[in-house]
Amino acid sequence: MERYSTNREYRISRPDIIHLLVIVALTLCCIIITAVSFSQHMETAYPQIFFFPILYATYYYTWRGIIVAGVCAVAYEALVYLYFSQNAFSLGSTIFQTLIFICVAAGVAYFIEKLKISETRYHSIFEFALHGAVIFDKNNFAIRLTNTRFKTLLGYSADELARMNFSTLFLNSDEQHRFFTELGSGEDIKNFDTVLVTKTGAPCHVILSWSMIDEYGVNCSVVDINECQSLRTVLDDTYTQYEQVIENSPIGIVILKDRKILFANPAFSTFSEYKPDEIIGTELSSLIHNDDLEEFHVFANPLETKTPPALIAEFRFISKSGGTKLAMLFFTPIIQKGHNPAVLINIVDSTEWEKQLGSSRQPNEEQRDIIKAVAQELRTPLQPIMGYLHLLIQDPMTYGITDETRQILDRCIKSVDQERQIINQMLELSVLDSGDAPLEYSVFPVLDLIRKIIETGGYILKAEININVPQELTFEADVHKISMVIDAMIANAVTYSKPPKKIWIIYRIAPLHPFHEIEIQDNGLGITDSQLDEIFTPIQPADAHKQKRKYDRVGFSLAIAKKYIQMHGGYISVDSIKNIGSTFTIHIPKQKPDGGEHPET
Amino acid sequence: MNTLKPKILLVENDQAILQLMEILLKNMGYEPVLVENGIDALQLVRREPPAMILLDIMMTPISGWEFLERLRSEPAHKEIPVILFTASTTVMERMAQMNDPRLGILHKPVTPSELKRSIEQYLL
Known part of the structure; x- marks a missing residue:
């Protein structure tokens, strides 16, 4: 490839020496032939034989061929002078002859150079193309020519490639087979996506496009898509990550x-x-x-x-x-x-x-004030209703009340009582929310308290109540509030047990346990988890439409009970089994807390 | 006979409650005296002191509290038992501050038996 080098520095290579020897030999031959023919007075000797060394030199060395032409001209002129010096005419005609040598050399050099520049240009386009280029034989796939990009792509030298077969450059037999099929179609192929193998054995993703340059040769361009491929992999990875994020x-x-x-x-x-x-x-x-x-x-x-x-x-x-x-x-x-x-x-x-x-939403102060005001306003008009109803019932004779009317009035009184209770609970809750309800601690016997609650509430008439509480057990707590809590628990148990209603009130004896634990068990339908949240929560007006109130009869009593127990530093837990019953356990600290934290239920 | 019945003064600005209480108190064997405001009530107490006063809190022109203050400021009336008869919930604290053994409370609405029990507890 040295002959295409644009390097102007003079450097003698092996072919140069051979060319030089050929030129010298040819020139010497011409001189000897001419000298022999002159000496024999053979007028048939032709000076045109000097065109051999001249054209040879000009072909390989262009303008330098003129030097050879000059040497030949001088040699020829010298021989003419030597053998025909007396003949001035001969000298004149030979000068013309030697000028032709130089002119022919110059003309040929000019065209040869033109050709060489053109060839160099095309070759550099091939050689320094940004994509790989390879010319191989259509029949035996022998590689004829490759460019720099192709060599660096696969890591082979030009000599190695020159000895190789293009079909062996594919990564595997599948790719090779696809290539043969495509090539066999005999058409020019564009964008054939395949994988070649580098000298080190690594896969090399490329796009091949080829066309036939003659009956045997195939000119194939090779576009490196390895970066494209790795970008595609990155994109795939990114897509997978996005997909995972979205899926999870x-x-x-x-x-x-x-x-x-x-x-x-x-x-x-x-x-x-x-x-x-x-x-x-x-x-x-x-x-x-x-x-x-x-x-x-x-x-x-x-x-x-x-x-x-x-x-x-x-x-x-x-x-x-x-x-x-x-x-x-x-x-x-x-x-x-x-x-x-x-x-x-x-x-x-x-x-x-x-x-x-x-x-978790708590009524704010303003809301509490509104609740208080409303509750107070509701209380006053209840007084005449309640008073008159009692009056009529207590003295039926005076007011001419029949038994039937009395029954109706009894129901009215029950409803009014219930309403009074609800209003009072509303007030109690708003007072508790505002934190204006201090505890009044005292020591009291528990069994007596429970018995009194059952008696006052008339629960014994509604259900069979079994009490298992030690006679000597005392609590140190706010007796009024604990009484309300136990009352609410028993009322709840009585309301939600199935006939025959059976209720157990059991004190769990555990001397080392820091809490007193009283269980109130019923044989009811049990409570679902979602109901559990509701029963201890007073209904907020804003939420009323979202919830189906199932525990309306008990009203706010469980919500109040929960708060009372929390105020004591205790909590209420609930265990429930469907169709077996529920167990509400009141946990009250045995030690009077110093205003510490109130564990949540 | 009438003179033996303990006189109970009811200070209340709600007509419906006044009417009811008149009947209830009569039935319980007391002589009810009904007044609609604190000013009239004070004059009445000074004229003929009752055995007990049932006192509403939320009244005009003077509130139940003001009536109570003026009443207790008169030495002759320090001993008259007073039962606050109210729908308000915010009276307990103030009551506790006053520390008056002759002062009770009834939350409206009350049943006749609750009323009777309370009156009997405080009546001298």
């Missing part, structure tokens, strides 16, 4: 297109209880609670414009099982060029959160 996200993710669900992740499936294939293609609005539908459409409408704004809103959903679930929706538009915008919706299930918020 606790937040529901839905993509809407033209209002229809295009994608829904497992979290949304869990939330909605529908499998992805059940909801893909359906309208999201079909899962929205009817009451929220109008509002949802208001939100959904801007989504159809070209640039929907980001929106956040809360909606109720109807799950597959028919339950109502509350969720916070974050709408984010996904704008694609030339497409209708899709919408990404993150759905945060706020059902549980709302429930917890509801149970």
